[in-house]
Amino acid sequence: MRLSRYVLPVLKESPADAQIVSHKLMLRAGLIRQQAAGIYAWLPLGLRVLKKIEAIVREEQDRAGAVELLMPTLQSAELWRQSGRYDAYGPEMLRIKDRHDREMLYGPTNEEMVTAIFRDTARSYRDLPRTLYHIQWKFRDEVRPRFGVMRGREFLMKDAYSFDMDEAGARHSYNRMFVAYLNTFARMGLRAIPMQADTGPIGGDLSHEFIVLAPTGESDVFYHANWERPAELSAVDFDDVAGLQTIVSGYTADYAATDEKRDEAREAEAGEALRQSRGVEVGHIFYFGTKYSASMGLKVQAQGGEEVVPHMGSYGIGVSRLMGAIIEAGHDDKGIIWPDAVAPFPVGLVNMRVDDAACTAAADALYAQLQAAGVEVLYDDRDERGGAKFATMDLIGLPWQIIVGPKGVAAGTVELKRRATGEKVDVATADVVARVAG
């Protein structure tokens, strides 16, 4: 993409209303623009990141065996009356009346709708187990939206729902998502720590929040130093019930808790290894038994012919919020440092002298070669000073910068800079595509 044809409205100054670093940088780097309190437009660069995050979430859901569908944003109040939540839900639910005065709402979550869909389509044990998920815009009418996309009102969420014949099956479905979540966040360069969370009236230990450490996080968290090891992908067979349980048990052996769920005995046990930080919740998984299936009349026939009320769980990931969390975890005083996996473009190409024919010819040729090699590249071909171009590249945080200047062109080289480390090396122009395409 040529920057001369793109829309990248970077800002020199941090907007006054942005309090946390991710919000400031998302505004400054031209990723988002506020349209109303807690409601944002995703500008072209921000949308590219959002789509990369979404794609990783989708791939890991698919890998774990979940099946994607897409539920609408608006729902009928009637549906929520069936579960009893229409009156119970607070003012965060945006209630709407249509032209015929029918009561509707903008979905803050989808337990009711997915349970109704499953109820109306599943017949027997052959239709279970299933985990259904969708990635859709939700709305929660926060009384005081803030921190940009971290606590917005309209937000993109992946929510999955599992249906099993019994509690043992539900635990396996839960474990699938547990491991899928760790893999999802690890691919984005995030160490997300699963922490026991409140399960409400169901009880048991089957609820975890996945929390990314960040000094500007919303809640205090306490964890064992073992969690400071880098996140790794688990190569697992998601159908292996015992194997998956072993992995989950391994992860949960190390202490980690939010403020509300601290355990003095386990903290004493951790001793010197106990750590305290602040954290951002990026996912939440939850087993809730037959709460919705029972209230909404979901029943299926078991192999023996008897009727069974399926056990359910729900599993959320804040897709748009993740962008804020990734920036909180990866930035410096010059701007954002994107992990390769979610960078809007892996490569930025800078023509230092648009008015120099040889320099422009070399940059144009590299641009064509990068595109031919399938490398997504943002090409700064604007007639601007070099200093402004460098500042923009550092601000928007593309992993690699290729800088084409007249001196280098004369010598057959370009400068290759790694954003994360600041390291710069001169590379033969002929070799640079292979270096960044690797």
Added chain:
Amino acid sequence: MRLSRYVLPVLKESPADAQIVSHKLMLRAGLIRQQAAGIYAWLPLGLRVLKKIEAIVREEQDRAGAVELLMPTLQSAELWRQSGRYDAYGPEMLRIKDRHDREMLYGPTNEEMVTAIFRDTARSYRDLPRTLYHIQWKFRDEVRPRFGVMRGREFLMKDAYSFDMDEAGARHSYNRMFVAYLNTFARMGLRAIPMQADTGPIGGDLSHEFIVLAPTGESDVFYHANWERPAELSAVDFDDVAGLQTIVSGYTADYAATDEKRDEAREAEAGEALRQSRGVEVGHIFYFGTKYSASMGLKVQAQGGEEVVPHMGSYGIGVSRLMGAIIEAGHDDKGIIWPDAVAPFPVGLVNMRVDDAACTAAADALYAQLQAAGVEVLYDDRDERGGAKFATMDLIGLPWQIIVGPKGVAAGTVELKRRATGEKVDVATADVVARVAG
């Protein structure tokens, strides 16, 4: 995807409330499920088609030089007061009050918001021309939603907006979209005919509806028989102003008009070649000058330093509606016939005898080979009668069916069926992957 792990609730009977064939087939083939009047959930198979349509629309927008962003679904009433449309818009606009009693609305279109974003970010002639687009859910509170996704309330739309320094520039931007639209629809196997449409107070000839012929269409259309030639892709340089105009002029030379815009003289000229049919609108493009830029205070600095009010156009494609149009154009009495480009899976694999070890081993092996070859395949591995499996495959309309039965397996062959023609051939098992991957 193994059907034993998928969610595909096909129906034997057509639901009584579905009047047109696309609506019936979308319900019967398990593509959608109604959640409220004019509001649908996209079941897994339907979502796959929706994403393929969306991907083609996106690719052709990108090819034409449009830049993607994403605007939110909810907008503030304040924005629409700036253009004067808040009070002018009818009851199709879904008006909402949030918890602080602020007036909001669910966007039926985005002229106001995109103009505000451009106003707040563009500074000078360097920032133009630009065409911005997004693919987002919209809501129009139809008084009587019907025909399934063809006239729903919550629907997915691609809307693009062009910003140019003058009318000549705007005409070129218009021509880009004109050709991009023809290519978009042609890739989906659709002959969409551009027909002059009302331009409202602006006047001129710069508004076209793109209409797909279908006997169940909503409007009468009249056109020259030349339009019956198959749709072809135009390989064009979208920056070539004169070349693009020539292409557009070529297309518009053949008469085509909706009921409201009939031209007696041109119909007489067409004579015997005049055709009449019904049609479904799948796209609409529109030049509207400075209507929104002027009312919303969008100005940029020209090269000479003076302030210029940019000329704008808007360009819509009904992404979810297109699925209905494609089915209207491609089906028989057995079900849907998907064009290859938008088929949810290009290949269906049927194991005729799940209880036959050799048959199942052969089908499993083919499934693995197809996946390894990167072919998306829906594998009917269920313990069902062959007749039911055939009926499901024909109903859901995958372009290729590979049928694995005990006799063929013994002979080293499978049956390969082309859904569109019904043609069946025996193919050596070793060759079939290459045949469908081609």
